[in-house]
Amino acid sequence: xxxxxxxxxxxxxxxxxxxxxxxxxxxxxxxxxxxxxxxxxxxxxxxxxxxxxxxxxxxxxxxxxxxxxxxxxxxxxxxxxxxxxxxxxxxxxxxxxxxxxxxxxxxxxxxxxxxxxxxxxxxxxxxxxxxxxxxxxxxxxxxxxxxxxxxxxxxxxxxxxxxxxxxxxxxxxxxxxxxxxxxxxxxxxxxxxxxxxxxxxxxxxxxxxxxxxxxxxxxxxxxxxxxxxxxxxxxxxxxxxxxxxxxxxxxxxxxxxxxxxxxxxxxxxxxxxxxxxxxxxxxxxxxxxx
Amino acid sequence: xxxxxxxxxxxxxxxxxxxxxxxxxxxxxxxxxxxxxxxxxxxxxxxxxxxxxxxxxxxxxxxxxxxxxxxxxxxxxxxxxxxxxxxxxxxxxxxxxxxxxxxxxxxxxxxxxxxxxxxxxxxxxxxxxxxxxxxxxxxxxxxxxxxxxxxxxxxxxxxxxxxxxxxxxxxxxxxxxxxxxxxxxxxxxxxxxxxxxxxxxxxxxxxxxxxxxxxxxxxxxxxxxxxxxxxxxxxxxxxxxxxxxxxxxxxxxxxxxxxxxxxxxxxxxxxxxxxxxxxxxxxxxxxxxxxxxxxxxxxxxxxxxxxxxxxxxxxxxxxxxxxxxxxxxxxxxxxxxxxxxxxxxxxxxx
Numbered sequence: 001x002x003x004x005x006x007x008x009x010x011x012x013x014x015x016x017x018x019x020x021x022x023x024x025x026x027x028x029x030x031x032x033x034x035x036x037x038x039x040x041x042x043x044x045x046x047x048x049x050x051x052x053x054x055x056x057x058x059x060x061x062x063x064x065x066x067x068x069x070x071x072x073x074x075x076x077x078x079x080x081x082x083x084x085x086x087x088x089x090x091x092x093x094x095x096x097x098x099x100x101x102x103x104x105x106x107x108x109x110x111x112x113x114x115x116x117x118x119x120x121x122x123x124x125x126x127x128x129x130x131x132x133x134x135x136x137x138x139x140x141x142x143x144x145x146x147x148x149x150x151x152x153x154x155x156x157x158x159x160x161x162x163x164x165x166x167x168x169x170x171x172x173x174x175x176x177x178x179x180x181x182x183x184x185x186x187x188x189x190x191x192x193x194x195x196x197x198x199x200x201x202x203x204x205x206x207x208x209x210x211x212x213x214x215x216x217x218x219x220x221x222x223x224x225x226x227x228x229x230x231x232x233x234x235x236x237x238x239x240x241x242x243x244x245x246x247x248x249x250x251x252x253x254x255x256x257x258x259x260x261x262x263x264x265x266x267x268x269x270x271x272x273x274x275x276x277x278x279x280x281x282x283x284x285x286x287x288x289x290x
Numbered sequence: 291x292x293x294x295x296x297x298x299x300x301x302x303x304x305x306x307x308x309x310x311x312x313x314x315x316x317x318x319x320x321x322x323x324x325x326x327x328x329x330x331x332x333x334x335x336x337x338x339x340x341x342x343x344x345x346x347x348x349x350x351x352x353x354x355x356x357x358x359x360x361x362x363x364x365x366x367x368x369x370x371x372x373x374x375x376x377x378x379x380x381x382x383x384x385x386x387x388x389x390x391x392x393x394x395x396x397x398x399x400x401x402x403x404x405x406x407x408x409x410x411x412x413x414x415x416x417x418x419x420x421x422x423x424x425x426x427x428x429x430x431x432x433x434x435x436x437x438x439x440x441x442x443x444x445x446x447x448x449x450x451x452x453x454x455x456x457x458x459x460x461x462x463x464x465x466x467x468x469x470x471x472x473x474x475x476x477x478x479x480x481x482x483x484x485x486x487x488x489x490x491x492x493x494x495x496x497x498x499x500x501x502x503x504x505x506x507x508x509x510x511x512x513x514x515x516x517x518x519x520x521x522x523x524x525x526x527x528x529x530x531x532x533x534x535x536x537x538x539x540x541x542x543x544x545x546x547x548x549x550x551x552x553x554x555x556x557x558x559x560x561x562x563x564x565x566x567x568x569x570x571x572x573x574x575x576x577x578x579x580x581x582x583x584x585x586x587x588x589x590x591x592x593x594x595x596x597x598x599x600x601x602x603x604x605x606x607x608x609x610x611x612x613x614x615x616x617x618x619x620x621x622x623x624x625x626x627x628x629x630x631x632x633x634x635x636x637x638x639x640x
Binding site: 084269 | 358364411414415418419421422423425426427429430431432433434436437540544547548551552555585586588589591592593595596599600603604
């Protein structure tokens with residue numbers, strides 16, 4: 001029991017962290033609430049399955065291809081749809097939901113929407129402290145850690161990363177300092193879509209794929225980013241681990257936990273937000289200059 | 291007889307002076323009359339069912355607009371009000387055998403209570419935080435409902451809720467006129483001083499407070515009013531369709547925003563029109579008249595919404611109004627776009 005809670009807690013917290021960091025990045029830089037974020041994750045998982053079984057490509061090649069395709073799809077949908085209507089907040093929300101529904105229905109139509117499970121990247125299990133852990137779970141957690149480290153290094157150490165962070169802090173001043181703001185937004189959007197795709201690649205072998213699988217992670221990452229504070233990457237990370245573990249604790253310990261896991265996670269989010277309205281590590285955005 | 295003809299001529303004058311001067315109002319009136327006599331023309335059961343559900347959703351979408359469109363408190367979990375009222379009405383009817391005329395008001399009151407309960411903590415939040423926190427409430431309730439199937443009947447919903455009326459035509463004549471009346475009430479509220487204060491809160495809350503408006507009280511009022519109307523819609527839904535988990539789902543919360551934004555927010559008539567365009571389109575027109583296979587309707591629906599929003603980000607009805615009407619710079623009344631001077635104060639229109 002305890003080992004299950006720890007393993008599943010770590011794996012799902014990691015996946016939520018990847019998704020929430022991507023969501024937070026694009027929100028911080030471009031102030032876009034991209035509700036289609038987890039649809040990219042669903043799309044990637046299905047593409048991997050399809051490329052691997054129907055087209056017959058190698059697992060690794062299909063993962064790579066899927067990530068590239070989803071990244072392109074993300075940037076195209078940003079260019080064609082989101083960028084045009086972003087000044088209308090409510091319209092952006094609806095348009096991104098419409099995008100998510102389009103992806104869902106396209107998957108349903110294209111891949112028949114049967115419940116399938118993706119190919120395992122590696123098989124076997126390793127013994128850690130006397131507990132057998134699937135290598136796939138270890139791989140998932142390792143990739144999450146590496147990616148988060150990579151994002152941190154990118155944002156902190158590279159010139160582009162500094163430019164992205166300064167755009168997030170203040171678009172106008174960043175623009176005046178000679179940073180190409182629209183380009184930074186494109187880069188961030190591509191990164192965010194790629195992160196979602198990688199999360200999808202990591203989840204594909206773990207569970208069952210359904211075209212509606214974007215809904216639950218979407219709720220969870222919205223809760224995670226609010227809990228951690230909008231636009232704060234550290235907050236997203238810690239929020240993901242709090243909610244990921246609380247979800248798994250409820251599933252394994254409470255009666256009829258599978259129904260209550262979302263309720264408990266969201267209640268924790270609301271309890272925190274009532275005490276600290278800007279989230280754990282929230283940055284209070286100053287009113288945007290008109 | 292004399293009094294009668296006086297009233298008739300006064301009514302005719304009202305029609306000519308207030309309704310026929312604007313094509314939008316004429317079209318709205320004609321559509322209302324058409325939908326009122328529709329069951330007499332073609333009493334097709336399925337079409338009536340779609341129109342009845344569209345009426346219920348129209349009340350629901352307009353109530354979202356009253357809260358989120360006017361005060362700018364974007365509510366992502368509007369299904370909470372709908373579901374609370376539907377479950378209250380359904381459970382009262384199934385367990386205690388109360389009649390619909392009693393359960394629907396009690397359900398609406400329960401929704402008002404829900405509005406108060408979520409309104410008070412949400413007062414401290416704004417913008418995106420508010421949207422995401424409100425999103426959580428119906429999902430929490432949904433989890434609880436599914437976890438205690440002994441009381442709430444879990445996944446399948448309440449087994450049997452009494453229908454509103456014996457026949458479908460009778461249900462239609464209860465629900466459609468109540469939609470018009472409730473829509474009119476909401477429009478009047480939004481047009482009154484309260485609506486003006488709601489506008490002010492959306493535009494600039496700090497300035498509204500500095501002008502001596504108790505914004506906290508008005509925001510709570512918006513939550514309660516919106517809950518009341520959404521609750522009536524939920525109660526009607528419970529008695530017409532059923533009360534099940536689908537009344538609390540995330541998709542319903544999103545759907546109501548899609549309808550409202552598609553029609554145009556902060557107008558009340560926009561969301562109503564949005565529902566009456568999109569819901570029958572999705573349920574009848576695409577499959578029955580355009581020959582689209584059923585599994586593609588959702589895809590086409592999403593594309594239509596996306597394309598309309600790309601070219602008319604303010605919503606379809608708002609866009610149409612901008613194209614066909616001008617506002618008089620002096621007396622702020624609507625005029626047909628073809629006029630060169632105002633129909634009332636004869637000021638030059640630009």
